[in-house]
Amino acid sequence: MSDSAVDTRWNELITAVADRADKKAFAELFRHFAPQLKAYALSKSGVAGSGEIADEVVQETMIKVWRRASLYNASKANLSAWIFSIARNTRIDILRRHAKHQSNVSTDDLWLTAEDTEPFAALQQKRIEETIRGSLGSVSSEQSLMLQKMYMEGKSQSEIAAECDIPLGTVKSRVRLAMARLKLVLKEQHQ
Amino acid sequence: MIAYHPDKLLLADYSAGNMSFGPALCVTAHLEHCQLCHRELQEMTTLGAVLMEQQRAADVSPELFERVMQCIAKEDVTASQHYVARGKRTALDNFVPKDLQSISWSGFGETLKSHELDVGDSEHLVSLIRMRRGGAVPKHTHRGQEITLVLQGGFSDASGSYRVGDFIECNREIDHQPVANQNEDCFCLTSRSAPVKFTGPFMRALNPFQRG
Numbered sequence: 001m002s003d004s005a006v007d008t009r010w011n012e013l014i015t016a017v018a019d020r021a022d023k024k025a026f027a028e029l030f031r032h033f034a035p036q037l038k039a040y041a042l043s044k045s046g047v048a049g050s051g052e053i054a055d056e057v058v059q060e061t062m063i064k065v066w067r068r069a070s071l072y073n074a075s076k077a078n079l080s081a082w083i084f085s086i087a088r089n090t091r092i093d094i095l096r097r098h099a100k101h102q103s104n105v106s107t108d109d110l111w112l113t114a115e116d117t118e119p120f121a122a123l124q125q126k127r128i129e130e131t132i133r134g135s136l137g138s139v140s141s142e143q144s145l146m147l148q149k150m151y152m153e154g155k156s157q158s159e160i161a162a163e164c165d166i167p168l169g170t171v172k173s174r175v176r177l178a179m180a181r182l183k184l185v186l187k188e189q190h191q
Numbered sequence: 192m193i194a195y196h197p198d199k200l201l202l203a204d205y206s207a208g209n210m211s212f213g214p215a216l217c218v219t220a221h222l223e224h225c226q227l228c229h230r231e232l233q234e235m236t237t238l239g240a241v242l243m244e245q246q247r248a249a250d251v252s253p254e255l256f257e258r259v260m261q262c263i264a265k266e267d268v269t270a271s272q273h274y275v276a277r278g279k280r281t282a283l284d285n286f287v288p289k290d291l292q293s294i295s296w297s298g299f300g301e302t303l304k305s306h307e308l309d310v311g312d313s314e315h316l317v318s319l320i321r322m323r324r325g326g327a328v329p330k331h332t333h334r335g336q337e338i339t340l341v342l343q344g345g346f347s348d349a350s351g352s353y354r355v356g357d358f359i360e361c362n363r364e365i366d367h368q369p370v371a372n373q374n375e376d377c378f379c380l381t382s383r384s385a386p387v388k389f390t391g392p393f394m395r396a397l398n399p400f401q402r403g
Binding site: 023026062091104110151152157176 | 205247258
C-alpha cells in the first residue's frame with residue numbers, strides 16, 4: 001500500500017471506533033501501534049524501562065485512543081502524531097505516579113493536546129510528514145542521536161550533554177542543525 | 192501581532208515532553224495565542240511520531256492485548272461520551288479563575304501583587320503577577336530561568352515592550368526593571384526556577400524574604 005493508502009486505512013479504522021465503537025477496527029489499530037508504543041515506553045531509561053511499566057504506558061495510551069476516538073480529527077493532526085502526543089503525556093503521568101508525586105495535576109491539564117490544535121490543511125499535514133521522512137536520512141548520525149535522545153528517551157538537552165560528555169552548546173547546535181535539515185524552520189521563514 | 196516567542200529548542204523540548212509543568216504551562220499559554228508557534232509545534236510533534244514509528248518495534252504480549260480488549264469491553268458508554276475536549280477552555284482555566292480581578296492577591300504593596308498557583312511542579316514557582324498601571328517593578332536580576340507570559344495589558348523594560356501573548360525568557364544575565372503600561376493593569380503568568388534577586392540600592396535588604 002502507498003503511504004496515503006495506509007493513512008486512509010488508519011483514518012477508516014479510527015472513524016469506525018469513533019462512530020460504532022468497532023472493536024475489530026480497534027484491534028487492528030492496537031496491532032499496528034502497540035509495538036511502537038511499547039518501544040517508545042521502553043526507550044525511557046530508569047523506571048519506565050521496565051517491561052511492566054512499559055506495558056502500563058501501552059495499555060493507558062490505547063485505552064485513551066479508544067475513549068477519545070471521536071475527538072480525533074484528521075484535518076488537525078495525522079493519526080500517528082495524535083497517538084504520539086497521547087503516549088508522550090501518558091508516559092510522563094505514569095512516571096510521575098511511580099515517583100509518588102503529591103499532585104493531582106496531569107499532563108493533559110496543562111499541555112496543549114492534539115485536540116486543541118488549530119485545523120491545518122490535511123494536504124499541508126501530509127507535506128510536512130513527507131518532508132520529515134524524506135530528510136531524516138540526510139541528518140547526520142550525531143544529529144539524529146540528539147533527536148533520538150530528546151524524543152524517544154525523553155532527555156533534556158543538559159541531560160544529553162552530561163550523558164554524551166559534550167558541551168550543552170554542542171547539543172543545542174546539533175539539534176538546531178537537525179531541525180533546519182528537516183525544514184522545521186517556519187518561524188525563520190516568516191520573520 | 193506577537194513579537195516574542197519561545198526559543199525553537201524550548202518548543203522542541205515541549206513537543207518531546209521534556210519540560211517541567213511550570214514552564215510547560217507558560218508555553219501552552221503562548222501557543223494558545225500564537226498560530227505560528229502552534230504550527231511549528233505540530234511539525235515537531237509529527238517528527239516525534241515519525242521517530243517513534245522508525246525505531247525497532249518491541250514485542251507486545253498476547254496477554255497485554257487481551258487485557259486492553261477486556262478493558263474496552265467493560266466501557267459502558269460509547270466512546271464519544273467519554274471524554275470532552277477542552278474546547279474554548281484554555282489550559283490556564285484549569286488553574287486560574289476567569290476573572291483576574293477576583294483573585295486573592297498577596298504581597299509587595301500596591302504596585303506589584305502575586306498569586307501563587309499549584310500546577311504540580313515542585314521545582315518551579317508559578318504565579319500570576321499583577322502590576323498596577325504605570326507601576327515599576329524594582330530592578331532585579333534572576334538566579335535561574337524565569338519565563339513571563341503577558342495575559343492582559345502590557346509592560347516594557349530596557350529591551351522592549353511586551354503585549355498579550357508575548358513569551359519572555361530571562362536568565363541570570365539580564366538585569367531589568369519592568370514598567371507596566373500607563374493605561375491598564377498588567378497581568379502576567381510567570382514560572383521561575385529560582386527566586387529573583389533584587390539589585391537596586393534599597394532592595395537588597397528584601398532578598399532574604401523574597402520568594403517572587
